[in-house]
Amino acid sequence: MDLIATLKCADQPGIVHAMTKAVLACGGNIIENQQFTDLETNIFVMRTRFESDLDLAAATTTWNAELDKFNPDLKLRPTAQPLRALIMVSKESHCLRDLMYLRELEELNIEIPVVVSNHESLRDLVEAQNFKFEYIPTLDKVQAEKQLSQLMGQHAIDFVVLARYMQVLSAEFCRENAGKIINIHHSFLPGFKGAKPYHQAHQRGVKIIGATAHFVTADLDEGPIIEQDIGHITHSATAEDMIALGRDIERRVLSRAVKLYAEDKIFLVGNRTVVFN
Amino acid sequence: MDLIATLKCADQPGIVHAMTKAVLACGGNIIENQQFTDLETNIFVMRTRFESDLDLAAATTTWNAELDKFNPDLKLRPTAQPLRALIMVSKESHCLRDLMYLRELEELNIEIPVVVSNHESLRDLVEAQNFKFEYIPTLDKVQAEKQLSQLMGQHAIDFVVLARYMQVLSAEFCRENAGKIINIHHSFLPGFKGAKPYHQAHQRGVKIIGATAHFVTADLDEGPIIEQDIGHITHSATAEDMIALGRDIERRVLSRAVKLYAEDKIFLVGNRTVVFN
């Protein structure tokens, strides 16, 4: 059985040795292994993909036996098992389309049990591809987030993707779901925070625009950055041209971030991410 | 004779027609012609390179005759004639080296009559390549800028390049030399203004760093952007790694901006640039 183990703990000697003992005790062989020690926080993170003769439960027991002494944040799961993503959108569909299409192609190993929107406009697109669509109006924000939490529980959601969802989530909701909500910001953070970043970029006369996928925190547009990319523009680009180019950058950056998350390749270390790419 | 004409004026019908009449009246042929109308300001800019049977003085007279009615900002000069750049540095040499080397290769058609620094540390490097080096300490800033202005006059300087000159110029000096001072900022503006941008970038956990060449204005790091480029980094990059990668981006971006300036390809339109690339 092909398993992925992810581990985070204070750095100390012997962790990798204990991991290899656990793998051998599973009758296993390492397929992929990546590790990183963050010198500022002294936090060690590791992602190990391995073939195991034991099933998930037995392998987990084996790993805990070897690694408990390091007091780690440790998780094992079958590599093949897709994570379950709830996708939130407003009116723009480019990121959502890409996520649905890449899932169809099996480039993204995720389930999408439900797509949530504060508008009805993308219902047809979503339902035409046989995904469930839920309209949650945001007039009453408290009520809306209550509904959202219920949906998440009901569908056993692993993580939330804000695929151009133009609403701010409450600080409380962000804290409860820390490290589980990925947003695409349509600018090269920390460049242009807040609304209408392409108009800000045009006003400033930049020669490059970008997009940033990041974890959502209570502090708007300040969450840990997962992935960024850019495109070059010239003086002749209008704000509308930037929005058009931006769409292509946004969907690419968000899809990459979701893929990394779906493969357990992102670790939160302080306010930064470690990404095993 | 190969000439470059640059023109800026309010947009109105007939400008290009008048230009072509001027070229024909010079017995000329257009080699390159680029134009742009900025819709927000209604400003029209044009760069025309042409072969002329007339010399510079006669061609200028001819152009003025045809184009004066548009009340333009109009300039003609021989394409082959290098602009004269004063380069300012502090202790880091990577941008300066590139400029000197590209000039030697004749990729940059500029003269460098003098290199100015607020430190002595790069004197040997500069003098070894037979450029003049002037040390101007900045303890007394008023005095330093007075010296600088004298040097500029004495050497008939066309433009100033701040090739990692770590001092802020006075608002007055900036205004007097508006559109004539190019700075390299070691960040992807407007991302990380001010000092130590790579440390700021590291702290923020960005996945891309960049550099920005811009005209210097009294408003620090807010001048019109000429050129930008970026490089990708990962979580494993330290601030020092970013500085190292940044050097390569900075010199590339600054050298491109200087080349564009030296070929009369940059126009200031409001707080933005039009760059004919």
Place this chain on the structure above:
Amino acid sequence: MDLIATLKCADQPGIVHAMTKAVLACGGNIIENQQFTDLETNIFVMRTRFESDLDLAAATTTWNAELDKFNPDLKLRPTAQPLRALIMVSKESHCLRDLMYLRELEELNIEIPVVVSNHESLRDLVEAQNFKFEYIPTLDKVQAEKQLSQLMGQHAIDFVVLARYMQVLSAEFCRENAGKIINIHHSFLPGFKGAKPYHQAHQRGVKIIGATAHFVTADLDEGPIIEQDIGHITHSATAEDMIALGRDIERRVLSRAVKLYAEDKIFLVGNRTVVFN
């Protein structure tokens, strides 16, 4: 009326002057003007977008009157009028999806009167978006191209887009439609011609893959290049990973090429293209 004029002829003095006379005679004003002289072939190309008081027919007469003496290849058309594209696909849909979506967003100003395929597999996708789908099997190639030509006539097709159409067109068909068929080749030409370029790239151990949009000529994969882009890969990328990354590059490159064509920004000069971007 907003018009685009495109012109190609042997370079000689007076062309731009004559053009400006034509624009003034149309009571017009130039909005965009780009020109280029290819020194090897001495061919001059120009694209001029202008506001005209005259309608298309009258403007065309006016332009011909001024420019006929240069014996040019000259065409005027309304900027707003979409070109009509016939899109050909086999089984893969990523490029087709992008073209349909960008048209829906009005980023691409084209009509798509019909999508042609040698397989039935994309019929549902195409028809669900209310485009016409025609299945043309390729067992009998002569017959297939006859059908294709009929469709092109019937739908007044301006250009053909091979959006991952995995069949080779006959030399005769290519010649008849020279400069009117755009193909996306899934490699960074001239790197890996022919079939399975990603497998070739993997075998060779390259660190970058790419895609190339080019005009189709009788000489397979040797037609004039319009647009290229790339993506970085590492040793860990399998051929399948390259195919996945490649999809994103291919669709981006092809969509850009189609946009450039739809805006009359591509000129064929010898075996190369001039692209006004």
Place this chain on the structure above:
Amino acid sequence: MDLIATLKCADQPGIVHAMTKAVLACGGNIIENQQFTDLETNIFVMRTRFESDLDLAAATTTWNAELDKFNPDLKLRPTAQPLRALIMVSKESHCLRDLMYLRELEELNIEIPVVVSNHESLRDLVEAQNFKFEYIPTLDKVQAEKQLSQLMGQHAIDFVVLARYMQVLSAEFCRENAGKIINIHHSFLPGFKGAKPYHQAHQRGVKIIGATAHFVTADLDEGPIIEQDIGHITHSATAEDMIALGRDIERRVLSRAVKLYAEDKIFLVGNRTVVFN
């Protein structure tokens, strides 16, 4: 003591476990660890940087004791110890300048005991920076390579860098120094092999040019690729413009490859490289 161990062997269970035992037996802690299994050849490679209480000799003995059973290609060395590079040039200096400068900045941890050229033209540049310069004419190739081999022995050279050395080395010399000679090819291989690649690229009308750092093998321009990068060009770029842009790409790509080599991050696996970046 900070040590780097590199290991290559047939993939099999227990290798990483044995490595961690060796590290613990050295009283050590892993600082960096990267590994990769190539599925086509079943070759496993690993690079481990660790702090050791033992010195190099004792640590090597310890590692051999634990890992000999895997019959590995295993090497340990002090991280701080620079590799010794012999740099070969012809007349162009851009790559050489970059290597010397990055060494001065200590971005490159290498020694350059000697620079060899088949021309005298770069002697002054090299000697001005206090490096040894050897002129080896290539009229008699056998004799030239004999001299070269002697120099390599005499200076205890670890690897050779062809920094735009425009001569072909003999198949025999290439075989003797397999995996130890890095070349920069001024094209995006496998695009334009052989001489004058920028002229070939111009002729073909490409929109992107590139450079490739690769190991030298007897099969010219076919050696394993280490690093590649590209730059965008337009129709207006002449072959000379491409050469100018190419210089900047070449030096960047070669310097990165040399840095990777100097940090033991490149592994040869079949005709491909594994690069731990």
